[in-house]
Amino acid sequence: MESTTFAISYGLSFAAISSLVVYTYLHNGKQIWQQWRNSTNEKPDIHMKLMRKYKEAPTWWYMTLFAVMLLIGFYTVLGYPTNLSWWAFLLAIAISFGFSLPIGIIQAVTNTQIGLNVLTEFIYGYLQPGRPLALMMAQSLRFVSDLKFGHYMKIPPRTMFLSQVVATTFSCFIQIVVLNLSLKSIPGVCEQPPFTCPGGRVFFAASVIWGLLGPARMFSPGQVYSGLFVFFILGAITPIVIYVLAKRWPRSPVRYLMAPLIFGGAGAIPPATPLNYLSWGIVGFVFQFWIKKRHFRWWTRLNFLTSSALDLGLALATLFIFFAFTLHGVDPPSWWGNNIVTSTMDVQGTAIQAHVPDGERFGPENW
Secondary structure (H helix, E strand, O other): OOOHHHHHHHHHHHHHHOOOOHHHHHEEEEEEHHHHHHOOEEEEEEEEHOOOOOOOOOHHHHHHHHHHHHHHHHHHHHHHHOOOOHHHHHHHHHHHHHHHHHHHHHHHOOOOOOHHHHHHHHHHHOOOOOOOHHHHOOOOHHHHHHHHHHHOOOOOOOOOOOOOOOHHHHHHHHHHHHHHHHHHHHHHHHHHHOOHHHHHHHHHHHHHHHHHHHHHOEEEOOOOOOHHHHHHHHHHHHHHHHHHHHOOOOOOHHOOOHHHHHHHHHOOOOOHHHHHHHHHHHHHHHHHHHHHHHOOHHHHHHHHHHHHHHHHHHHHHHHHHHHHHHOOOOOOOOOOOHHHHOOOHHOOOOOOOOOOOOOOOOOOOOO
């Protein structure tokens, strides 16, 4: 059975998807339509003018890449025991294409990507029950984000395209090699600390819930978690309420509320814990509120650079800690910043308020 956190996380994901559709229609519907009509007549901004000195990546490059990846995708899902039908693979592409724009709008404004995995797992769990390996989904927004970054940095479009394709292709083989080496050479990997594989565990649990058991046995009317469907309605109503209140009181703080971000912000739980969210909240409050309000000139010039520096510092620190301590079995320095994590209720397992007695079970006896 699901934990309370897992169940609430799914409910919030339901609300995030429905609120995303309604929010996009209310706030960006007219803009999307006008942009579509004026896409060929739009006046170029300063970035577009500066980029005109470079040759554009031809459309047929993208179409060829799509065709090649489509063929590779068909070969993968049909040639290997993925249990995914060919029409289901095409449906996955259609869902990803349809939600790229609304999810991309939220990500462009908030730098937060609303997860689409629960929706796809929900759909495929009903369409193809009993197939946990078939629950796979991907999006193109990372590629678009990098292209946008290259556009602002004035990197030639053809260079950006080729670098993305080459790097992505190369990383596929690197990831497979690293994964196989880890599974074969690290004793107890994904079973005991320090390699507990929280992301992999969540994905495995999701494949069991949505694929093996199926949503019909857990979320359909009369089942244990059927009440979570209320979140779909809650997610659809909340953007309308916020929209009406913002129109009624345009200068109130309500105008800053975004229903998809409110519901989708918890998408990282699990495997993230409140400790992770507290850390993110502190950093976000300091840089996006306090410094922005008190030192706006510094914020406009250096905030983005500081964000990149923090990301780079985290990556370098992770590599250093792994090779200096974890890989050699050396205990890290003992101080409050390292020890406080082990005293949380998540680590100690004390958040469970009730235990099922021996011989009894929670939920139906037969699935």
